[in-house]
Amino acid sequence: MKGILLEKVGGEFTLVDTLEKPKPGPTQVLVKSLVAGINPVEGFMQMTGMLVTAWPIVLGCDASGTVVEVGSSVKKFSEGDGIYGCTRLGTPGYCTFQEYFLMDENLAFKKSEAISLEGAATIGVGILTACLGLISGTKIKLEQNSAADSNEWIIVLGGSAGVGQYAVAKLCGYKVLATCSPSSDKASLGADATVSYKIPLAEQLAEIAKITKGKFSRCFDASAMAAETGMDALAQCGDPDAQVKHFASTNDWVPIEPKEGVEVYLCSLGQIGRSGSEHTAQVNQDMEGFIPVLERYFDEGLLKPMEYEVVGDVGVGEVLKGLDAFNARKGGEKKVVVRIAPDSA
Ligand SMILES: NC(=O)c1ccc[n+]([C@@H]2O[C@H](COP(=O)([O-])OP(=O)(O)OC[C@H]3O[C@@H](n4cnc5c(N)ncnc54)[C@H](OP(=O)(O)O)[C@@H]3O)[C@@H](O)[C@H]2O)c1
Missing domain, CATH: 3.40.50.720 (NAD(P)-binding Rossmann-like Domain)
Incomplete structure (x- = not known):
């Protein structure tokens, strides 16, 4: 599978086609990455290595895609569903700058027709x-x-x-x-x-x-x-x-x-999907509680996706243009998103 790999702290983002497609656990889904939003945390992790759990690493956490495989106990999602939100940060297999990635069922939003694929990629982290x-x-x-x-x-x-x-x-x-x-x-x-x-x-x-x-x-x-x-x-x-x-x-x-x-x-959004302390458990419990309410507010139009700018053409390699465009921002611009693949078909 293709992805944008970072070898080490301070390294260069590089397009590779050697990644292994991840396999979902019982409460996880495998997502085909369609649109990825860019955030300050990507540059932060590249420069400091903070939140990165293993190297080399693919980054990207603002997700929008289609569910292509569900774990054995998953109830909320079926194959073909639209999905968005924030994936686990800095964890191999979970990040969006690659063709397929994992999401935890309880920490992912189900996408309705009310939201576009691009709009969905602006929501999770924010x-x-x-x-x-x-x-x-x-x-x-x-x-x-x-x-x-x-x-x-x-x-x-x-x-x-x-x-x-x-x-x-x-x-x-x-x-x-x-x-x-x-x-x-x-x-x-x-x-x-x-x-x-x-x-x-x-x-x-x-x-x-x-x-x-x-x-x-x-x-x-x-x-x-x-x-x-x-x-x-x-x-x-x-x-x-x-x-x-x-x-x-x-x-x-x-x-x-x-x-x-x-x-x-x-x-501490970086604790999404992690465990190991009372604080982390509380952060995840809080987010699990917010998501069903927020899904409804977005579906009803009470909350709206951010304005966005699609940078580049379509393909995993376009992330490199998205990262450059993000770093060139001077403030007040729209959210930068990148089309990773054409619509789910
Ligand atoms: N700890 C966490 O869980 C967590 C989660 C998400 C993000 N973050 C961090 O939060 C920060 C913001 O993230 P973001 O995605 O919202 O970034 P962003 O979209 O790049 O926005 C940064 C904005 O901050 C505003 N700003 C800069 N200096 C300011 C100041 N002194 N007072 C008030 N506003 C100021 C600017 O607004 P104008 O355009 O109006 O100039 C700028 O557009 C980043 O550092 C990010 O890494 C932390």
Whole structure:
């Protein structure tokens, strides 16, 4: 089978045709890879080797394809079903930059006609991370209009990022203040208000205080770049009567300076499909719970795939163009996706 192989940390992505087609375990499915989304984590794993469980490795985790074989105990999927989501990261046999890969039944989304193949490849990483941050991290309920007070704000730092765009907070009935570049469009982000993260921190905090009037106790840093902004916003401008304030971040590699009264949650999507600690088990249990609800929200159009740009032609080798296009982005662009194979036939 063809795939894009990485030999070692810091190595080059290379097209090969020598990979073995994986075999699904009892609760797994084998997926024909049709469209792959590109994420920052691919470059991160290439450069640092973090999350990679064995070398050489094929990467790629935002999946969209067709089920071609089901494990003996699989109930949710049948051969021919559309499937999408986030595969296990850095684990041989599971990654999307190859012709066929494995997914765990309980951690995969079933695709309906409501979503295109390309749109499906924009969803898994972003939505699951946003739910870890907002639902597990800032302790809101994944339920439409579940906010106790519809005038309560949630701050999403990096609202135009792949993860930030999926701020389901709005769907849950909160007002969303997003930070982004001045060029990012507030309407397309679904935010009620935006603040530029390019202005000095003190000015950002003053804007946040003015817009929210202190009516917030939750902040999600989707960008992984804005811990200081988020922690300061909660401590200095958040609701003074809140017993606990919640800060969640996608940055789980740089320590965060603690602040009294602020609980910190670090997203760890990289634990998807893994085991070995209580935290990992909890992360996977949380995601298994989110997926059926999210499938329904996407099918009903309450949540929508991200805008995307298809890079290159069709074929596994096109991933190399997709990775180049992703690395050349300057911010605010659409999600980069690559067609790995023509439609399932
Ligand atoms: N720990 C986890 O589980 C996990 C999971 C997924 C992703 N991540 C990490 O989360 C980060 C974001 O991922 P992504 O896929 O959303 O990336 P992305 O689509 O490339 O978005 C990055 C965006 O961050 C925004 N940004 C940069 N600096 C900022 C700042 N100081 N304040 C606010 N926003 C800022 C920029 O917005 P503008 O375009 O408006 O300039 C940029 O578009 C990456 O570092 C990724 O590795 C972690």
